[in-house]
Amino acid sequence: MGKTLFDKIWETHVVQQIEDGPSVFYIDRHFIHEVTSPQAFKGLEQRGIPVFRPDQVVATADHNVPTLNQHLPIKEELSRLQVATLIENCKNHNIELYGLGHPYQGIVHVIGPELGITQPGMTIVCGDSHTSTHGAFGSIAFGIGTSEVEMVLATQCLMQSKPKLMRINVEGELQPGVGAKDIILYIIAQISASGATGYFVEYAGSAIRSLSMEARMTICNMSIEMGARGGMIAPDETTFTYMKGRKFMPQGEAFNEKVSEWSKLYSDQDATFDMEINIAASAIGPMITYGTNPGMGITVTGHIPTLEQIESSDRPSFNKSLQYMGFHPGASIRGQKVDYVFIGSCTNSRIEDLRQVAAFVKGKKKADDVEVWIVPGSKQVEQQAIAEGIDKVFEAAGFQLRQPGCSACLGMNEDKIPAGKYCISTSNRNFEGRQGPNARTLLASPLTAALAAITGKVDDVREYI
Structure with a gap:
């Protein structure tokens, strides 16, 4: 076998x-x-x-x-x-x-x-x-x-102890404006924040293979948010191209020898998994969370579930979550005003994320009543952004490019969202108080966050690109 x-x-x-x-x-x-x-x-x-x-x-x-x-x-x-x-x-x-x-x-x-x-x-x-x-x-x-x-x-x-194994196949082409963060938020919304408990997840399919390494990292990053022990993607030419020449990577012929070895790391055609899930990439839209765990997500054009759509045993926690967020069952989040935009964290703070945001906001200005924090994931990302002039684009738009760190992903440093304020965030968790006592977090992709920074509200980025 x-x-x-x-x-x-x-x-x-x-x-x-x-x-x-x-x-x-x-x-x-x-x-x-x-x-x-x-x-x-x-x-x-x-x-x-x-x-x-x-x-x-x-x-x-x-x-x-x-x-x-x-x-x-x-x-x-x-x-x-x-x-x-x-x-x-x-x-x-x-x-x-x-x-x-x-x-x-x-x-x-x-x-x-x-x-x-x-x-x-x-x-x-x-x-x-x-x-x-x-x-x-x-x-x-x-x-x-x-x-x-x-x-x-x-x-x-x-x-x-060896975990159970799950494979999630995402096949087909993504809609314009839909990216890796939307894929993983969609998956978690489909299977719930506990749907992969006890499993290690492999992501596969044509939509996954088409992603850059930085996008693949975003997906694997949030595997834990559906209860999984971890997530993984088989290495391929995209992987090897990304790795070649990096500081602590084998160099020259030694790298080529390692690639030959790494090329054998894939699931055999007749390998079996304890569970498999198939998802059509075309079904995924720009995602936004409305509650206090990452599984409480909908497309930006969708509606929060009604009480009738929620299992009776889950209704007390569902109601508690909506009360914390200031939302109501069946409501739309599109048009919801936001106070802060945070683009960063180990989920979405790489140079590709910053490039995507800069390309979208170039020549635009942030909404007057929104504070925007862009926090690069490393000194190397920060220096690359400066070298490419991305810092100037952000400055012109009224965004603040800060220095590297976990920042407003979690309330363990000085970057906290004030109580009661809404923050659209590219981070990975929206738990109560995660970004500061009584802060309200809406998880989204860098593009959806960038749009909110410009318009001051949650909207559908597909209509702006």
Whole structure:
């Protein structure tokens, strides 16, 4: 019987299979940041254990960092402490750190791929749920908890049980104005925020193969938002073209040899999955969320479900979510006024995202009563945007191009959305208080967010392009 892409990588990384138990699973690359690593290092020190393979660990500061005036001391005491602790831990354990001021600093799931650290066939972990982003390169990548961070630092292994496998096929051509973020929001809306619980998901089909690497990362990034352990896409020529020549990628003939090896990473024709879902790309429109989990999404021309369309057991949480958001069952969101626009996060902060937004807003001005934050995913993205003049386009439109960091994706730094305000965001989560206490988040694509910045409201980008 044929093997899936997941099977091929899993089998080459199982160190030991425990009878009637989990596997001892080897980890190739371990990313860390300032939030989930301090307790792990503390645990090692208390037990007198060194970091086993520091050369396979890469650190950066992203969650707590300010996105303005990064040359100045961090104002927030906890954030300042966490970043300082990361610096000290990396120094003590000889771990490469891309901290504030370093040309490679940025969001952990942005810098890994752009530096060529992320490669096909790898197993990759990080104390961050959106580690699934790296699966776009044909790797097994997933988030882990703090105790597991400590385990990997100490042993370069984890105890893991093999998950069930799901394949989601997206076939056909996308409508103009519809992109990767719309694809994944549509999928989550179809199967719910828990629809892939217990599964590792492979994305396939002609619509997926037609996407750029940056778009594929957007899709894999949000796999966790439907309950999946992670997401992955088989590497192909698009993958290899993106990777060639990057800083930590094999070079010359060594790269060609790796490509020959990586080209075997795909699901065999007769491979079987525990579940398969088929989606027509033409059915997907520009998406927007209306509630407090990413599965509560509709097309911008659609309507919030009525109570009759919601299972009776789900109605209390549905009503609570709409009350928080200030919406009503059966209502349309199109035309909803927005106060803030945030374009950034590990989901949509890469140079391709910024180019797309700049091309759309060039020659236009933002709405007077909307504040727009553009936060690049890394120093390299920021410098590329400046080199291409994208910063000037944003400045002319009244957008603020800030410095790299997780920013308003989550309320762990200074970039918070005020209570009661509506923010259309390219990030990955719209939980209550995610962007600040009582902030109201509408998840959308960079294009839909850019349109809201110009018009001041939710609208259909298909009518403007």
